[in-house]
Amino acid sequence: MTALAIRLDQLSKQYRFGARPRRRTLREALTEAAASPWRNLRRLAGAAGRGTTEDDTFWALRDVSFEVGHGEVLGVIGRNGAGKSTLLKLLSRITAPTSGRAEVWGRVGSLLEVGTGFHPELTGRDNVYLNGAILGMERGYITSRFDAIVEFAGVEQFIDTPVKRYSSGMYLRLAFAVAAHLEPDVLIVDEVLAVGDAEFQQKCIGRMNEVACDGRTVLFVSHNLGAVQRLCTRSILLEKGNLVADGETSEVIRQYLASHDTEAPAGRWIDLTAAPRTGSASARFTGVQYGSGDQLVDFSPHPGGPLEIVVGIDASIALNRPRVGFTLRDRYGGPLISGSTYALGVATPLPIGYSSWRFVLETLPLRPGPYQLELWLADSMGASVDRLQPALWMEVFDRQPRGFGPHYNPRHDGILYCEYSAGRVEAAVRHRTGGEPASAATQSR
Ligand SMILES: Nc1ncnc2c1ncn2[C@@H]1O[C@H](COP(=O)(O)OP(=O)(O)OP(=O)(O)O)[C@@H](O)[C@H]1O
Ligand SMILES: [Mg+2]
Structure with a gap:
């Protein structure tokens, strides 16, 4: 048998809309799996679980196992x-x-x-x-x-x-x-x-x-x-x-x-139609895409890179000077970055029907990890029309694919990312000929 290069054992990755991530112990996961076969069935059935429950998640990858020689x-x-x-x-x-x-x-x-x-x-x-x-x-x-x-x-x-x-x-x-x-x-x-x-x-x-x-x-x-x-x-x-x-x-x-041919092609939009929301709802966010560049909406923003967010809005009334905004929050809900058409003085009207809106951040100052993305829409007076808090959990990825083995770097702590340089500024070199540090000190005097 050839030696293995890769082995996957029930590998799964879940993304979340709106729900707060919580660390689950293995015991919790097992108990939950046993207690709610229904929900698991529903998840297994596909992109799953886009209802309005707290636990609003879907599996981008689900129990995938295989080996590669x-x-x-x-x-x-x-x-x-x-x-x-x-x-x-x-x-x-x-x-x-x-x-x-x-x-x-x-x-x-x-x-x-x-x-x-x-x-x-x-x-x-x-x-x-x-x-x-x-x-x-x-x-x-x-x-x-x-x-x-x-x-x-x-x-x-x-x-x-x-x-x-x-x-x-x-x-x-x-x-x-x-x-x-x-x-x-x-x-x-x-x-x-x-x-x-x-x-x-x-x-x-x-x-x-x-x-x-x-x-x-x-x-x-x-x-x-x-x-x-x-x-x-x-x-x-x-x-x-x-x-x-x-x-x-x-x-x-x-x-x-x-x-x-049997199924409609899956879009690259994350569907928000069923997400929990507040507001008058005369216009609603229908979907969101985000990514690392202005050409790709690939769901892969990384620290220091660009972040592009595109939202789709379906409106049953027209708004003259709508305020379309977003807020990125940490995992506890603390606001980190926000932006809106209002803050920039953008005065494009919102038409009846469908329109899409884009935010581009040139340099994302966040480290890898999950962040909440809140979306909001208000009328020209600031009255809330639609607000999704959070619309989804956005993941920021490590920019650098990690090697394996001794060169693997554990993730640094902290939320904020900033470019910096590092190096030694000055050194007062003392030569020593060997022996105890104490004697070296004596010699250098
Ligand atoms: N960081 C993310 N946050 C939220 N949802 C994500 C994220 N990354 C991927 N998804 C969703 O997970 C699912 C799988 O996405 P993935 O990018 O792995 O698909 P793919 O097979 O590579 O598609 P494509 O052929 O378009 O590249 C999609 O529904 C996508 O919308
Ligand atoms: Mg892909």
Whole structure:
């Protein structure tokens, strides 16, 4: 039997609307599972539980178990919102599971959705070294791979520019090059093909093939079924967070395509129509999306990165100068950041019918963890029309996929995130020739 590279045991990740997270002990979880088979059934039945109960949650991933042997190339397919990226985030340790376990043997290199992996203020060069260091590599080794990485990415001219100035294509190229050239034992790639141009896509597939031929393990998420077919002998299919097929790629693709037409495609909106709310309700928030950039609404904001929030409103009355606002709160409800059209002097009217509104924060000053997102809408006089407190729990993810083993950094304490630098300012060096500290002190006098 080949050695294992990955083992998942009932891995689950739950996201919440409006409910307050509470640490549950294993005993509580077991008692609850036994006491409320109904609710568990309802959760299992799909995106589940969007009622107005306190415990308003859904499972992005639910009891997923499988093993991947060392050197296997596994395709992960499924429709939008099926839980593919959630699975990869858990494997990259940028977020923690709600329950279950994920074990990975060896170093993990991951390319997740744009936004994770790089430090925006650092140059391309520094990011290559930083990523290598996090993977536990010696500087000399990273240097030996450096030219190949830069050449693959085609960013020679910009290698000393901070990556926040990169286009999303350049960013992606460099991120892929780093993940694929620093010889991780397990390479995790999410949807890289969706963003790059055709030539770059070919290069990526070629490189993943080389990594695989090298006997390393690859996990590849893509909607490009042709690429999955070419690269992966085995694939898994996720549906609404559940693992529904695991086997030979062409067979799993066949099953996926067969199920495809029978259901309406899942949107990327988090539905708020059933969320608990107050206000006159003549206009209501219907859905929200959020993410780490102005092009993707990927639910993956990270410290120091941008945060974009888009809300949909369905109105049965028109408002001339509506006040649309949000507040981010800590887990106890304390307000941290808020913003509104009113505060900015934006005077766009709210029409009858549907409209969507956007907030963009350039630099999110929050550390990884769950935060409450409150949404509110008021009329021109400030009278509340619709208020969801909280509309949902927003998760901020670690920017840096974590390596495993001795280089794993535990999360720092605190809520606020701030760019800073650190280093020694001055040193009064005393030379000593050895022996006891006391004698060294005497000598240096
Ligand atoms: N941080 C988050 N907060 C709240 N909900 C989330 C978060 N991340 C994902 N979700 C929800 O979890 C579900 C699974 O999302 P995920 O991103 O894993 O899907 P996916 O299979 O990668 O989809 P796609 O093919 O569109 O990339 C979706 O319903 C999504 O809306
Ligand atoms: Mg995804």
